[in-house]
Amino acid sequence: MPGDILPLQTAPHAFEDHAGEQPSIYQKGEFIALGSTSFVERLPNGDIIKTAWPGADRVTQRRRELATEAQIYDRLGEHACIVKKRAWDPDSHTLTLEYMPNGTLQAYLESCGDVAPSQRFRWIIQAAEGIQLLHRSSVIHCDIGPHNFLLDEDLNLKIADFAGSSLNHSATDTCPGVRYTPPHLDWTSWKDPGPEIDIFGLGSTIYYILTGKAPFSEFQSEEVERRFLAHEFPDLADIPCSEIIQRCWLQKFASADEVIELMKNIYAM
Incomplete structure (x- = not known):
């Protein structure tokens, strides 16, 4: 991709x-x-x-x-x-x-699984704030996931890699993985991608931040897509931010602003 x-x-x-x-x-x-x-x-x-x-x-x-x-x-x-x-x-x-010394969020969590909850929540806010900035600037990333967030020397999270992104409603041929993309999209959706693509990816990224694994990591891509299409999601019962994750997957947020507002209201951040 x-x-x-x-x-x-x-x-x-x-x-x-x-x-x-x-x-x-x-x-x-x-x-x-x-x-x-x-x-x-x-x-x-x-x-x-x-x-x-x-x-x-x-x-x-x-x-x-x-x-x-x-x-x-x-x-x-x-x-x-x-x-x-x-x-x-x-x-x-x-x-x-600029160089980001702590690499990707995905690689960091794979190698340093013992991360304080406060740090994980900070990453979630930073991810949502980054997406908020993109959308306010008429940019749709189109490949939001833990592999495209980088960490600086202080473990601040930053969005990177805009080579497949949409600027001013431009078309893109990026092909993100099924775990980070709304399952109902067809090829015409990439002619003018909307914010729902990034918000769905944000939900899966939050899931990754809190669990250290991708949604349905135990299944092949075809089964993941089938389950998402049927609104059969991973068990969120014991996961913080479960309401936010599910609403991202169900496309219930109109913008990243709403994600940030709910996150701050729930956790008084």
Whole structure:
């Protein structure tokens, strides 16, 4: 999917899927990860640089997606919930961003499961506030999940990876996983994606933050989609924020503002 980042240990295998289009770019720093849109490297000064994959297959689309990501960072400006953009070079198709030392939210929870409830609730608020900013700026992320939230040195959560996002109602061909996407959507929904896509993903992200696993992690994708379509959700009986999670999945929130308001009212935050 656009912008999807492969872990470092699996990234080399991605080259096997692009036989004949090995990257003809000069190495800029330490290789970090590989996505379908770009290479991710860490520069000597510590920043992260994303370079559009230069192979012949989809090269124009990849460059366009990375350019859109740069536009979105400009639209959003500096904000506590957004990774900082350092620079965009349209000639080399490279986007430079601040480095986030604690990696993705998903990887952090996988390796550090013992996280205080107060920290988990703070992440939930920060995730909702980030989505609120996006939607107020006419941006739909389209791939909200724990893999696209990064953590800074103080464990503050920030949204990242806008390569497959929609700006000003633009179409997108991103294909997020079924656990983070409303099950009723068809391909026409991606011509003008709406906020409900991100809010559903927020519900699944909150579930992940509180449980350390994805919704229906024990099932294959087809079964997950069937259950979500039938409104058969994971058991939320002993999970905090269960009302918020379920309302996200049922599309009962009109905006991220409502999620934040309910969260703060319930937990007096």
